[in-house]
Amino acid sequence: MTVVVLLGAPGAGKGTQADLLAERLGIPHVSTGDLFRAAVRDASPIGLEARRYMERGQLVPDDITIQMLLDRLTEPDAAGGVILDGFPRNRAQAEALASALAEGGSKVDRAINIDVPTDELVRRLSGRWVCGESGHVYNESTNPPKVPGRCDLDGSPLVQREDDKPETIRARLDQQLASLRDVIGYYDETGLLRSVDGVQPIDQVTTALLTAVAEGAASGAHEAR
Numbered sequence: 001m002t003v004v005v006l007l008g009a010p011g012a013g014k015g016t017q018a019d020l021l022a023e024r025l026g027i028p029h030v031s032t033g034d035l036f037r038a039a040v041r042d043a044s045p046i047g048l049e050a051r052r053y054m055e056r057g058q059l060v061p062d063d064i065t066i067q068m069l070l071d072r073l074t075e076p077d078a079a080g081g082v083i084l085d086g087f088p089r090n091r092a093q094a095e096a097l098a099s100a101l102a103e104g105g106s107k108v109d110r111a112i113n114i115d116v117p118t119d120e121l122v123r124r125l126s127g128r129w130v131c132g133e134s135g136h137v138y139n140e141s142t143n144p145p146k147v148p149g150r151c152d153l154d155g156s157p158l159v160q161r162e163d164d165k166p167e168t169i170r171a172r173l174d175q176q177l178a179s180l181r182d183v184i185g186y187y188d189e190t191g192l193l194r195s196v197d198g199v200q201p202i203d204q205v206t207t208a209l210l211t212a213v214a215e216g217a218a219s220g221a222h223e224a225r
Helices: 014-025 032-042 045-055 062-073 091-103 118-125 166-189 202-224
Strands: 002-008 029-031 081-085 110-115 128-131 137-139 193-197
Touching: 002 014, 002 166, 002 202, 014 029, 014 081, 014 202, 029 032, 032 045, 032 062, 045 062, 062 081, 062 091, 091 166, 110 166, 110 202, 118 166, 166 193, 193 202
Parallel strands: 002 081, 002 110, 029 081, 110 193
Antiparallel strands: 128 137
C-alpha cells in the first residue's frame, strides 16, 4: 500500500493534481471533506458524530477524522494505497496519523508539497469574477471571459466578491500558510518530504509528482528488505 500525503496552499492546484495522480496511479483520491460529507449523508455512526460538531460550526476532532480515514483504507479500491488531500492540517494531526497507520502496519510513504509563491497564489485566487446577473464564474487565468469585464452568456458586468479581492486573500493565506508550514516541517524532519515547483505547466507538475511518488515507493521497498 502506498500512502501519499499531498500538500499545497489554496490555489496551488492540489485538487487538480490529486485527481490526475489518482488516475495515473490507479489509487483513490481521498479528501477529508468528501469523507465528512459522505459519512453525514449516509448517516453512519461516525458520520452522525462528526455532524454534531459540524452543525455547531466546530472542527471535527482529530480522532474522528483519522478513524474515517482508516475506515476508508479498508475499502477494496484502496488496497493499493491512497492519495490524502486535506489532512493532516497541522503537526499534531500528522503525528496522530503516523501513529494510527503504524498500528495497522502501514505508514505515509511520501509527503509532497506543491510549492507556489504567495504572490502567485494571490494572483490565481483573486482572478475570480462573477456575473452579476446570473452568477456565472470566470477566472482571469484559467477561464477568462471573451470580453474583459463581461459575461459570455448574457453580457452582464462581472463583479469581484469581497472574499476574492487580493487584500482579503492575502490575509486569509497568512493564517492558512502557517499551519501548512508546520506540516511541511514535520515531514521534512521525518525525511518524507519532497517539494515540486507548482508554477510549472500542469503536465510538468504531474510528472514531477509521479517521480516523487516513485522515489518514495522505491525507498520504502528498500527499507522493507
